[in-house]
Amino acid sequence: MHVLVLGGTTEARRLAERLHATRGIRVTSSLAGRVATPRMPPGEVRVGGFGGAEGLARWLCEHEVGAVIDATHPFAGTISFNAALAAADAHVPLLALRRPGWAPAEGDDWHPVDSLERAAEAARALGSRVFLTTGRMGLASFAHIDDIWFLVRSVDAPDGPRPPRTDVLLDRGPFTLDGERELLRRHRIDVLVTKDSGGAATAPKLTAAREAGVPVVIVRRPPVPDGVPVATGPEEAAAWLAAYSG
Known part of the structure; x- marks a missing residue:
């Protein structure tokens, strides 16, 4: 077959x-x-x-x-x-x-949305230093935001529209909990934006956000x-x- x-x-x-x-x-x-x-x-x-x-x-x-x-x-x-x-x-x-998919645990501060556009609105209302892990293909949905700093993590460098205040981190999972804790601390992240991709490879960021009291904007599948x-x-x-x- x-x-x-x-x-x-x-x-x-x-x-x-x-x-x-x-x-x-x-x-x-x-x-x-x-x-x-x-x-x-x-x-x-x-x-x-x-x-x-x-x-x-x-x-x-x-x-x-x-x-x-x-x-x-x-x-x-x-x-x-x-x-x-x-x-x-x-x-x-x-x-x-x-x-x-991922499920919230006790202590999580999740804000589910149905699109990247809604995720951009929610992130803007929640903080000013955003860890954006939705992939390089969706950055155009955030490109109009000029009053928030973004840390964008992706496997390959983004080549389309993106927010003017953006730093890019090229990396590929799986990621460790200690590494995600340090990343949130070093960059003073106050909002995490992600898709509900599920799986263990990128889940440590959710635990790190919970421990740090960082709200999570999560895009539904x-x-x-x-x-x-x-x-x-x-x-x-x-x-x-x-x-x-x-």
Whole structure:
């Protein structure tokens, strides 16, 4: 069976490793190409878009794909909805692999919002030194703010619009709790802005913010397309595939 994994996440890479070692499965991982030096999964890899839902449906048919697992970032909404349309058009089963979201703990001061634009409004009302960890692609939503200082952390350097008072920290997780504590202290951070990405690699910043009494503006996830089953980990996704193919 040929399985297409829409990847770019740790879970996608672990799933590709598992499937690559499984007899009778050929796995192709698709990466968006937004990170300059991605961590490459085993098996076949393609980089770049498909040309929308229609192009993806055509690719599925041309490459005789037997199943699609959407293991993209929880906020990669466009590809997820294109995958749902394409899989339905090509009559290929589709599973969404999504790591569980974060949950607030006692002592957290969370301010949930539904968009980056609302996150910008909330951050402006809460403080003046913001640790912004929403990724380099969304900085345009904050570019109009000139009365707040931002520390932006991303894997690659941002190249689009961004706030005028911005320092950029290039780094890749996983991050440690001690490191996040020191970062908040050294930069005198009084607001943390993040997306509900889930997972352990970047969660220490939430603990550090709780300890320091720093409010957190957290952007809620977009929904998974209607009717698409969801697995919460690579093992569950592999079990779904085995049940389908067996």
